[in-house]
Amino acid sequence: MTPPAPKAHRARSSRAGDGSRNYRVAVIPGDGVGKEVTPVALEVLRAVAASGGFRFVSEEFPWGSDYHARHGEMMPADALDTLSSVDAILLGAVGSPELADHVPVWGLVLPIRQRFDQYVNLRPMRLLAGAATPLAGRSAEDVDMVCVRENSEGEYCGIGRRVDRGEDTETAEETSVFSRRGIERVARFAFELAASRPRRKLASATKSNALRHSMVLWDEVVAEVAAEYSQVEVTRYHVDALAARMVNHPETLDTIVASNLFGDILTDLGAAITGSLGLAPSGNLNPERQHPSMFEPIHGSAPDIAGRGIANPIGTIWAGAMMLEHLGETAAHDRIVAAIESVVAAGRVRTPDLGGDATTKELAAAIGEAL
Ligand code: ATP
Numbered sequence: 001m002t003p004p005a006p007k008a009h010r011a012r013s014s015r016a017g018d019g020s021r022n023y024r025v026a027v028i029p030g031d032g033v034g035k036e037v038t039p040v041a042l043e044v045l046r047a048v049a050a051s052g053g054f055r056f057v058s059e060e061f062p063w064g065s066d067y068h069a070r071h072g073e074m075m076p077a078d079a080l081d082t083l084s085s086v087d088a089i090l091l092g093a094v095g096s097p098e099l100a101d102h103v104p105v106w107g108l109v110l111p112i113r114q115r116f117d118q119y120v121n122l123r124p125m126r127l128l129a130g131a132a133t134p135l136a137g138r139s140a141e142d143v144d145m146v147c148v149r150e151n152s153e154g155e156y157c158g159i160g161r162r163v164d165r166g167e168d169t170e171t172a173e174e175t176s177v178f179s180r181r182g183i184e185r186v187a188r189f190a191f192e193l194a195a196s197r198p199r200r201k202l203a204s205a206t207k208s209n210a211l212r213h214s215m216v217l218w219d220e221v222v223a224e225v226a227a228e229y230s231q232v233e234v235t236r237y238h239v240d241a242l243a244a245r246m247v248n249h250p251e252t253l254d255t256i257v258a259s260n261l262f263g264d265i266l267t268d269l270g271a272a273i274t275g276s277l278g279l280a281p282s283g284n285l286n287p288e289r290q291h292p293s294m295f296e297p298i299h300g301s302a303p304d305i306a307g308r309g310i311a312n313p314i315g316t317i318w319a320g321a322m323m324l325e326h327l328g329e330t331a332a333h334d335r336i337v338a339a340i341e342s343v344v345a346a347g348r349v350r351t352p353d354l355g356g357d358a359t360t361k362e363l364a365a366a367i368g369e370a371l
Pocket of ligand 1: 033094096299302304310313315353
């Protein structure tokens with residue numbers, strides 16, 4: 001899934017001179033169901049490591065909304081320094097009904113993404129055989145997409161202002177920032193990924209008919225990078241048309257490259273198409289491996305089901321598999337994904353979101369057995 005990194009940066013502190021494959025992973029279970037899905041995902045990762053000839057040492061950090069209740073911040077001031085020395089980060093979910101939505105995002109998730117220049121948000125959107133899609137008449141062969149979402153600038157750069165609060169004249173401005181460098185590096189990653197997949201197709205999400213500055217630059221830079229990848233068939237879609245295409249003709253789509261906001265929306269649509277929010281994984285990548293990358297399920301803390309032990313752990317287990325692939329353990333990734341596929345296809349052990357009555361632990365155990 002992840003295109004190979006430049007050799008010099010492959011696996012940061014692992015594969016030392018003695019060839020040992022030891023990885024240090026920071027685990028942030030976070031809030032709600034995040035605390036339920038991360039421990040079982042770690043068990044699966046440990047099982048695959050034990051039989052795959054590598055080791056990883058995980059260190060858990062109790063950051064998130066509970067930490068905020070005690071300390072007034074989502075994580076301590078030196079959290080980013082602490083994380084800077086690990087090989088990768090596994091995040092459960094952060095969020096709480098007691099906190100405004102922006103607090104976990106701006107207090108934990110975005111600082112990590114920004115400090116470690118995790119400029120690619122990689123999200124597979126694949127319908128697994130045996131999972132029910134809301135799309136009529138579609139099966140696993142029709143839905144196998146992956147979105148490369150720009151993760152460091154664009155619409156979510158945080159620049160803006162609000163004036164005349166409470167007045168009739170109240171106004172808010174939100175500025176999008178698109179840089180040539182930012183677009184070029186995410187486009188290059190997307191082309192590399194598209195070139196490595198069998199269909200070699202790339203869809204670029206734009207809106208240059210209405211956004212006459214940022215999206216026109218986006219289109220120009222994507223076209224320039226495209227010139228270096230003649231083996232990839234690239235198509236430009238306005239984002240609204242692309243959303244409709246994901247529903248009506250998903251079989252025509254493979255790799256998608258999108259800005260921060262467009263990618264955010266398209267990937268939630270992708271998760272809905274693939275059956276359950278609980279299945280979908282994601283990686284926040286620093287492709288050059290100069291800093292740790294962070295892997296997480298795309299779902300939130302799901303307060304409506306938290307504490308009941310019924311959350312689907314697959315998104316987190318799959319995110320863990322992506323983490324291993326990023327660290328260079330491709331065989332381990334493939335084994336975990338194959339185990340997930342076989343358990344979902346068999347359909348005997350399913351959490352309630354998949355139409356069954358199994359618990360988080362039972363589904364994770366079934367995946368562990370399938371390994
Ligand atoms: P947050 O504010 O943390 O984002 P949320 O409830 O707004 O929480 P999600 O946590 O993503 O957003 O949940 C959306 C819906 O999907 C909820 O009904 C939730 O129960 C369901 N859901 C999310 N994650 C899972 C999971 N792992 N297994 C089963 N259902 C899930």
